[in-house]
Amino acid sequence: VADMLSQTKGFKDRTERFTHYPHLTCDAFHCFSQGDPNWLKPRGVEQRNEGLRWLREHRRASLGGASEQGIVYFADDDNTYSLQLFQEMRNTQKVSVWPVGLVGSMKYESPMVKGGKVVGFHTGWRPSRPFPIDMAGFAVSLHLILSHPDACFDGDAPQGFLESSLLHGLVTMDELEPRADNCTKVLVWHTRTEKPKMKREEALQAQGLGSDPAVEV
Amino acid sequence: VADMLSQTKGFKDRTERFTHYPHLTCDAFHCFSQGDPNWLKPRGVEQRNEGLRWLREHRRASLGGASEQGIVYFADDDNTYSLQLFQEMRNTQKVSVWPVGLVGSMKYESPMVKGGKVVGFHTGWRPSRPFPIDMAGFAVSLHLILSHPDACFDGDAPQGFLESSLLHGLVTMDELEPRADNCTKVLVWHTRTEKPKMKREEALQAQGLGSDPAVEV
Numbered sequence: 001v002a003d004m005l006s007q008t009k010g011f012k013d014r015t016e017r018f019t020h021y022p023h024l025t026c027d028a029f030h031c032f033s034q035g036d037p038n039w040l041k042p043r044g045v046e047q048r049n050e051g052l053r054w055l056r057e058h059r060r061a062s063l064g065g066a067s068e069q070g071i072v073y074f075a076d077d078d079n080t081y082s083l084q085l086f087q088e089m090r091n092t093q094k095v096s097v098w099p100v101g102l103v104g105s106m107k108y109e110s111p112m113v114k115g116g117k118v119v120g121f122h123t124g125w126r127p128s129r130p131f132p133i134d135m136a137g138f139a140v141s142l143h144l145i146l147s148h149p150d151a152c153f154d155g156d157a158p159q160g161f162l163e164s165s166l167l168h169g170l171v172t173m174d175e176l177e178p179r180a181d182n183c184t185k186v187l188v189w190h191t192r193t194e195k196p197k198m199k200r201e202e203a204l205q206a207q208g209l210g211s212d213p214a215v216e217v
Numbered sequence: 218v219a220d221m222l223s224q225t226k227g228f229k230d231r232t233e234r235f236t237h238y239p240h241l242t243c244d245a246f247h248c249f250s251q252g253d254p255n256w257l258k259p260r261g262v263e264q265r266n267e268g269l270r271w272l273r274e275h276r277r278a279s280l281g282g283a284s285e286q287g288i289v290y291f292a293d294d295d296n297t298y299s300l301q302l303f304q305e306m307r308n309t310q311k312v313s314v315w316p317v318g319l320v321g322s323m324k325y326e327s328p329m330v331k332g333g334k335v336v337g338f339h340t341g342w343r344p345s346r347p348f349p350i351d352m353a354g355f356a357v358s359l360h361l362i363l364s365h366p367d368a369c370f371d372g373d374a375p376q377g378f379l380e381s382s383l384l385h386g387l388v389t390m391d392e393l394e395p396r397a398d399n400c401t402k403v404l405v406w407h408t409r410t411e412k413p414k415m416k417r418e419e420a421l422q423a424q425g426l427g428s429d430p431a432v433e434v
Contacts (some may be wrong), residue, residue, distance in 0.1 A: 004242075015338065044304060060319065080410075082415045101434040102413040102434065104417060105415060105416040105417035105418060106415070106417050106418045106421070106428060107413045107415070107418050107427075107428040107432075108428055108432060108434050109271060110432070118277060121429065122429075124418065124420065124421050125416025125417060131245070184429075184431075184432060185432070186432060186433065186434050188415075189434070190409065190412040191410045191411070191413075193297075193408045193409065193411065194408070194409040194410065194411050196319040196407075196408075197322045198322060198323070198324070199322040199324060199344060200321060200322035200323050200341025201323045201324050201341065203341065204323070204341050211324040211325055211339065212326075212339075212401075214401075215324075215327075215401055215402070215403060216402075216403065217318040217319065217324045217325050217403050
């Protein structure tokens, strides 16, 4: 689900080149017109809920059938994923969890596991949150999504409670399924890409020698 | 080829998990002891030359045979690659080239192509360099590497001339093979990862509650 009002040709070309899945768009920008100064509201809520809505509409037809097989993971273009992660989440019964590296001003955040069960969370911030787990740190079985038709992300949740707003309607801490060797391996990192420098581009553009605007970067 | 004096266990575990290829190490740090203040010298020269040396030693045995089939590309962990790029370079005869996004303070740098031939370069900096092409913007056939046993990167080349120092011994501009729709598509980006913040980690460590050092991040 992309942050845009309608699909541009470049976006469609680029995404169709890589996958065979539908690409949805959604207007996550309308909130800004209300003058919300701190961008607290959108932060991906509408896109993720649109993804859940699409799954419920298109995969519900044969409830209990093969179309219920699947795992829902909220990936993001600024994370770095080990392919092993996708193996780890493959047999999620309800909700599986694992550590996330370089998140929350920490080396990693992680569920704490004792005897194969999640008993708490290693996090540097508000450990009292119901599920102090980054968006990249859990996957949900499609079956659970379909059998809880009202569970979704709450755009009004306070900062840091977005993941909890979905998970508290789906699962208890006791039911979480630890992966990645009982949450001792980091297989996803919250990397962020540096803002690119454009100094020479601007200088060349001032001379009419800038890059071809028809080339998509 | 990794920047380290010897393989650590963590490095070996992690690389063996993903690939079936040899992992070489090389001491790129010894230059620093000379007191070179601006890190001009190493910048990956020794690692890349070690890769070339390994190829010449191990793939030369049956010159002209199947072991000469292959393409040499100098990838880097701070770039982002479209998988399509690896298709584009697949049938390189000598040296294939393409645009690189977000490099050199530009939207992109690229060979300029007329009639299927490279006739110049779009770059914001020293366009007079023999090959003003980023390391991510070209691939070389293994055959060419093996048939030019002395071609390598020159660690004494001035900044910006490292790619030229290899390429000028292998190919002329006229022989470059443009890829990516005659160099109109960007399939690799020189992204750089932000330095991670560690504020809460440091605060927790001060309280003796830091992350488990046994967990590799």
